[in-house]
Structures are given as C-alpha cells and as structure tokens.
Amino acid sequence: MFFRVKHSGPRSYLQIVENYRHEGRPRQRVIATLRRLEELTQNGQIESLLASGARFAEQAMVLTAHRQGDVPEVRRRSIGPALIFERLWAETGCQAVIEKLGRPRRFGFSLERAIFLTVLHRLFCPGSDRAAERWREAYRIAGVESLSLHQLYRAMAWLGEELAVAEQADRTPFAPRCT
Template identity: 45%
Template sequence: MYVVERVARGHRYLYLVESVREGKTVRQRTIKALGRKDALAASGELDRLAASIARHAERSIILSDIDAGRIVARRIGGPLLFGRLWQRLGIDAVLEEVLEGRQFGFAVERAVFVATLHRLFVSGSDRACLDWMESYAIDGSEDLALHHFYRAMAWLGEEIEEKAEGALAPRCVKDVIEEKLFDRRRDLFTDLSLVFMDTTSLSFYGAGGDTLGRRGHSKD
C-alpha cells in the first residue's frame, strides 16, 4: 500500500491505494480517499497520520529515536581495526606491565589507546581528542575525562632514574615502553632494516651547559 496524489477540479487529493494483479496486468485500487492535500497539511492531520504509521515501522522508529537523542550513532570501524592491531602487537599488555604498582584510579591504557587512535585519524590536542572520541564506540572509554588524558600523557613523559649511556636527555616511561615492544617482537632472526627517526627541528637558548649548550655548538 502507498499514497498517491491526484488532481481534480484544480485541487490535489491524496489517496491510499494498493496494487492488485488482474490477469497479466497490475492496476491501482483505491482503499481510502484521504482528502485534499492542502487541508490535510494545514490541519496537521497528514503529519499525525505519518507519525502514527511510522510508530509501527522499525526503520522509522530508529531514525526518530536518533533525531530525539534517545539513540546515539557512533563509528566502530577504526576502534575495531586498530584495537585488534593494538592487542596483536601487545601494546596493551606492555602498558599494563609498566603500569604495575601504579594507582591512577582510571584506565590509563584506554586513555593512551584513545589518544593514539585520535592521532591516527586527525591531529589535535587532548581537548580535541575528548570531543572526537564522542563520535566513536571505543571499549573502556566511557568514563574518560580530559584530566585523564593529561595525566596519561604526563605519565608517558615521566623521567626515570636510569639514564642510557651517551643520551642527551633523561630516559622516560615512553622509552621503556618502546624498548619492551621491540623486545617483544624480536627473535634470533630479527633484521633491523627500517628505523624511524624523529627529525623535528628544535632550538633553544640559555646560559649554556656541558653538552649542546656549550659555546660554539649549534642550537638548532
């Protein structure tokens, strides 16, 4: 069944009809004359009729619930794909290992995952990450707040007492995580054929120092 519009005596009328087969032909059979289109629209009867029918249609129910805010549509592709990769690489396990004994009171591993996922899709701040996260269904991210991202990023940058020989900067938690991930994937036949280097240009100024800060050394 469906509604058709017909013109008669200069006015537009709506009819509820159905298609019926008679022999080898199909014709329309009028079930109900609904009335003049302009009168139905002006009285609101047309909208009420459409809403009444829509209440019994599953697709319309879902769409109306989305419009009313009762159902929220979120993307799932990225979190599913990169979530599986995150687990296969063992990043979640390494983070939990390094976090052992720390009492943060929130899911640090989830905060790091969401922040990483955000940087894979769009570059932005932790505050932008919080807004971006609302469009995605990410397991374990429901209770994350902005200050959780700040604390998680601060933890990654925490300096540790151990210092690598010849290092120009103190080692931090991030370095430990990267080394553990490398060890996790390394075997007797590992060939280090590809190395990613951070070539970000940095410059500084000040009163000098014992290494790069000494007079005569490039500061860029």
C-alpha cells in the same frame, strides 16, 4: 500524485492530480477537486486531511512523530576503528608494555585505556586530548567511558616523563629519554 492549486477567476481550488503516459506522451489527470483553498486553510482542514492520510504512509508518520517529539533520540556510535586497532594494539604488545610499566605508579584509572584512546584519536582525527575526549562520544571503545579529561592529561604526562639518569645512556643530544 500530487496537490495542485487551480485558479478559476478570483477563486483557487485544491486538486489531487496524477501523471500518466498516453501514447508515449506525459499527461495529467485530475483525480479530485477538494475544495476552495481558502476554506481548507482557514478551518485547518488541510492539516487534518494530511494527518489522516499520513497514517497510510509510514515515512510521513515517522516525520510527523519526529516533529511532535514522539520519536526517541537515537545515537549512532562507530565500532570499526576500535575493533581493528584494539587487535593490533594487543598483538604488537603495546597493551602489555603499558600495563607493565604503569603498574608500579598505581594510577586510579586505566592508564592503558587512556593512552589507547589518545593514540586512536590521533590516528583517525589528529587533535588535542580535549578533542579526543569529545571525539570518543561518537565511538564505542571498551573501557574508556569513565575516563575524564584530566586522566587523559595525566596519561600523556606519564608518557613524557624523563627517565632516571641511569637510564639515559642512549639519549640523543637534543632530548632526554622519556617513559
């Protein structure tokens, strides 16, 4: 069923029409002629008619409520990447090694979580630490909610620190060994 405007001379009428098949051929049947279109639009009756009928159509009610701002904002957050990579992170020992090496530095935040976030971000959507901070809002990753951008920078700087001279034995001629 649908609405159709039927012109008759200088006047236009609003009709409710349905499609059906008769002897294998599509046909249209007028269910009702409501009124002259000019009258319905001038008095705002078309809006009230549609709003009244919308209560019987759940989807139309949701769309109307959304337009009026009555629907609460819903945020969707992905959990898959974090669930899968979290397990690999722990099983390969990355988590334990970072926690052990970072413990003497006494960072005021979870160094391991900051590095986990940046590594996960680079695996799924390569980019900067700033991009990782924005990217995490779409994902549910345990322990990264309270991290700020400067903490991500500090974690990456810690990874790039040169080791002491005594620990540089196996270095390459092009770059020093880092944390």
